[in-house]
Amino acid sequence: MTTALRQLLAGAPEDAAPRLLGSYLVSTVDDDLVRVRLTEVEAYKGADDPASHAHGGETPRNSSMFSQPGTLYVYRSYGVHWCANSATGPIGTGWGILMRAGEIVEGEGVVVRRRGRRTDLVNGPGKLTQALGILGDHNGIDLLDPGSPVRLEEGPAPGLVMATPRIGISRAQDLHWRFVETHPVGSGG
DNA sequence: AGGATGATGGACT
DNA sequence: GTCCATCATCCTA
Numbered sequence: 001m002t003t004a005l006r007q008l009l010a011g012a013p014e015d016a017a018p019r020l021l022g023s024y025l026v027s028t029v030d031d032d033l034v035r036v037r038l039t040e041v042e043a044y045k046g047a048d049d050p051a052s053h054a055h056g057g058e059t060p061r062n063s064s065m066f067s068q069p070g071t072l073y074v075y076r077s078y079g080v081h082w083c084a085n086s087a088t089g090p091i092g093t094g095w096g097i098l099m100r101a102g103e104i105v106e107g108e109g110v111v112v113r114r115r116g117r118r119t120d121l122v123n124g125p126g127k128l129t130q131a132l133g134i135l136g137d138h139n140g141i142d143l144l145d146p147g148s149p150v151r152l153e154e155g156p157a158p159g160l161v162m163a164t165p166r167i168g169i170s171r172a173q174d175l176h177w178r179f180v181e182t183h184p185v186g187s188g189g
Numbered sequence: 190a191g192g193a194t195g196a197t198g199g200a201c202t
Numbered sequence: 203g204t205c206c207a208t209c210a211t212c213c214t215a
Contacts, residue, residue, distance in 0.1 A: 042207070051207070053200095061200070078208045079197030085207090098207060117210095126208050168207055193213080202204080 005152055006144055009069035013043035013088045013095045018179040020086075020097060021158035024105065027150045029133030034107035036122055036132065037155050038099055042166045043177040044085070046094030050171040054094030063140075065096045070144035070152070074129070074136055081126025084134050086143050086152065100125045100167070100178075159183065 005023065008016050018041075026035045044052035046065070053062045053075065064073035064087060071087040073096055089095035101123045104111055111121050111131040122131045129135075134150055143152045160183070163176040 044207075053207075056201090059200080075207085076198060078206065079199070081208050083207065100207085120209095124208070166207070170206095190215085191213105192215105194211090196209095198206105200205090 004154055006070065009086060009088045009097075009144075011089065013045055013097050014175075014177050016088050017041045017043040017097045017177065018158075018161045018163070020152075021161060021179060021181050022155045024153040024155040025084075025099060025102065025128075025132065025150070026153055027132040027134065029149055032107060032110040032133070034110050034132050035105040036102035036128065037105050038102045039158075039181040040101035041179050042098040042100060043179075044096050044098060045177075046089075046096075049175070051166060051169045051175075052094065052096070054096070058094065062094065066092055066094045067140070068142075070142055072134075072138055072141050072143050072150060074134060074139040076136065077126060082129040082134055082136060083125040084129050084132075084138075084150075098125060099128060101128060104131070 023038050024035050046054040054065050058066045064071050067087055068091050069088050073085040074082055077083045085096040085098045087096050112118055115121055122128050138150050141148050158181040162180050162182045164178045165173045166178045
């Protein structure tokens, strides 16, 4: 059932983002399954948010983020990498959650091959999409459809969650809408 | 461990 | 022409 996720993504991104941590982002691309547990996400709140791609309203590029919650929005970053978001909130708001990093639960061998290295496999938004085989072609697909090549599934709830300013942006630094799962001090990890 | 930098495409002025 | 929701590589310590 994706009911809980659907419920979650129906809400505001700054509320949904921290609770999305721990969920699985799963892809089946070229017959290879990769499962990543999300540990770092950021909220972007459409027209209200000067740092959001949706701030200036709907365009052909960002239209996926204005679609129904759970729609995958993929864009090219710095001309080189792909980054993946899930639309959240009511249709037409342009709200979304950028999925930045995680930990590989399944398919590490596939990721090593796709990434061409054995370290730093999924610790950044461009790396995450490359690890999962997400391309611009996947823009607009439904992450809540179990039949989609890229999809979200429920996972174990996160432990401690830390909120910080978002990475790589200069506007709206006062909004602490980057959410990272952290380990308690002394837990030895 | 951490700073600088080139690559590269699309949106915007 | 300029600005990016970045990454890998090359340096200095």
